[in-house]
Structure formats: C-alpha cells, structure tokens
Amino acid sequence: MMTICLLNEGKKVLQPNNQYCICLYAGYEKYEMLTNISHIFKDELSDLKNNGFFDSDGVCWPVELFFCGDWKFMYIIMGLNAPNANYFCLYCNCDIESRWDMDRIWENTGNSKCKKKPPLFPAIDQENYIPDELHLLLRISDVLMECLFNDLIKKKEFEKQIKPVIEAAFKELSIQFEFFKSVGNKWNWTSLMGPDKKKMLKNFPVLRFIFGARGEDIERLWCEFYRLYSIIRQPQLSDQEIDQYKVDAEN
Ligand SMILES: [Zn+2]
Incomplete structure (x- = not known):
C-alpha cells in the first residue's frame, strides 16, 4: 500500500x-x-x-x-542495493568495509557506485x-538485544539462573517477555513492539547481568541510543542541536 x-x-x-x-x-x-x-x-x-x-x-x-x-x-x-551489498547506502558511496570508520565524512550526494x-x-x-524512525528503533534495538542475550545464553548457568532473572526484570517493567527454544534447540525470545522496546532501552538493568566496565558501557549504549532516538522525534531542532546530535551519534 x-x-x-x-x-x-x-x-x-x-x-x-x-x-x-x-x-x-x-x-x-x-x-x-x-x-x-x-x-x-x-x-x-x-x-x-x-x-x-x-x-x-x-x-x-x-x-x-x-x-x-x-x-x-x-x-x-x-x-539501490540491499543493506548487505557492498555499496549499500541510500545516501552516499560508503562501502561495507568503510562503514565502521566514524572519522570519514560522507555527503548526502547519492549512491553512484552500486549498479x-x-x-x-x-x-x-x-x-x-x-x-521511518519506528523501523530504525525496532531494528537497532534488535541488534542491541542480540548482542546482550547471545552473550548471556553462552553461559552454562543461563537456563537455570540467568533466564529467570531476565524474565523477572522485564516483568518489573510490565513487559511480557520470555525466552523459548526454537528450531534446532536454539534460544529465542519474545519479539517486542515499539512501546515495549522504548521502555526496555530506557530502564532495562543491563548491569545486573554484565558486571563492571563492560556492563556500564552496554547500559550507556542502550540509554544513549534511546536518547538519540528521542531527539530525532522532536518536531523542531536548532542547528546547534543537530550538530551535537552528529557528534553524539558518532561517539
Ligand atoms: Zn551513506
């Protein structure tokens, strides 16, 4: 449609x-x-x-x-090309090998490199x-969840000790969430809708599961992503806010 x-x-x-x-x-x-x-x-x-x-x-x-x-x-x-193509970008000629490099500057002049x-x-x-910002939120938060949960699932105490605590943490946030085994005995989890994902990014206690500096980094990453997402939803932004957004997003 x-x-x-x-x-x-x-x-x-x-x-x-x-x-x-x-x-x-x-x-x-x-x-x-x-x-x-x-x-x-x-x-x-x-x-x-x-x-x-x-x-x-x-x-x-x-x-x-x-x-x-x-x-x-x-x-x-x-x-243009799909996101997994070499020249994937909707806006510039950035290639898949260079996209990690936040020091490079790409102008929105279109992608002329792909066929x-x-x-x-x-x-x-x-x-x-x-x-659209909803799909950005959904897909990026999927990646953040995958990174965290796949780390935790690898631990041998996952099923008995970690899984119930994660599920309880979601319950505390009034989010319906559980892990379940899918095809090939692989752990999977409830796929969340936009409003629940926002609640999760803002409040999920990552530090309870990943300790120390790494946990702090991951928790900050979740909160910062949520904050940046909230900025792109604002109806008005000053030039200064846009410049600051660019700096924060690169960090
Ligand atoms: Zn680009």
Whole structure:
C-alpha cells in the first residue's frame, strides 16, 4: 500500500483519516513489480512538484515531495542495493568495509557506485528520502538485544539462573517477555513492539547481568541510543542541536 499525506497537518498527519491511500497492490515487494506501480503516478508527481497544485479557487499551492518507508521499501524505490551489498547506502558511496570508520565524512550526494536502476519516483529529491524512525528503533534495538542475550545464553548457568532473572526484570517493567527454544534447540525470545522496546532501552538493568566496565558501557549504549532516538522525534531542532546530535551519534 502507498499512502500520501500533507506534512503541514502536523501531528494529525498520522491519523488514518489524514492518510490518503493512492495505491493498493497485490504482489511482491520487488523492483520489477513496483516499476509497474510507479508508472501509474510518477508523471503526476513530477507535475505536482514542478507546477504545484491548483485548488478549486485557482490558488496555486507549491508542493515539495518527501518519501518515507522502511529501509527495504526505500532502497527498492530508489533503485539501490540491499543493506548487505557492498555499496549499500541510500545516501552516499560508503562501502561495507568503510562503514565502521566514524572519522570519514560522507555527503548526502547519492549512491553512484552500486549498479543503480532508475529510481521509481524521480520527482523525489535525494535529500527528501527519510527512513521511518519506528523501523530504525525496532531494528537497532534488535541488534542491541542480540548482542546482550547471545552473550548471556553462552553461559552454562543461563537456563537455570540467568533466564529467570531476565524474565523477572522485564516483568518489573510490565513487559511480557520470555525466552523459548526454537528450531534446532536454539534460544529465542519474545519479539517486542515499539512501546515495549522504548521502555526496555530506557530502564532495562543491563548491569545486573554484565558486571563492571563492560556492563556500564552496554547500559550507556542502550540509554544513549534511546536518547538519540528521542531527539530525532522532536518536531523542531536548532542547528546547534543537530550538530551535537552528529557528534553524539558518532561517539
Ligand atoms: Zn551513506
């Protein structure tokens, strides 16, 4: 499904009544499939961008287009590669070997290094593709949980001693959470929704399970990620706050 909305409506924009469905399609989330869909309105979008929208009183409203979706949908629409590709980035030519290096500076000038297919909505400018913050929260917190739990699961006292204490810690936060054995006798755990993940990042007592400096580092990482996530949700940010965000995110 694709919907369109008016960002000028502010907070109301997320209400179902303010999301206008322009396309429902049955099929896979694949470039070839979505190409057929983009043909239906890509010219109309270009027309809106270039000429604005004329209302019934003949008043012209200028239009700036933004695109938002989860990462997979975004890279398909932009004609780019999957996140595990060598040139994976939606915004620059950073390659997979260099992405750890926080001293390098990459400008948002687009990814020209991957074997690019034409973007499906050329009316959208490079800097107006915005990944949605909910999926950022969900996927990054998944990685943080995996790192912590996979460490703890390796310990021989996990099942008898650690597992019940972790489950109790979640209960204290009023979060429904448990470990269970999945295929191949591998430990897995309840997958949490956004609100529970926020509660967890803010309050989960990592230090109870990983002691010393390492535990402190991991707990700080969880809290800092939550703090940075809260900043990107603010409706207004000053230039200074944006500069500070960049420094903090790199750290
Ligand atoms: Zn990049």
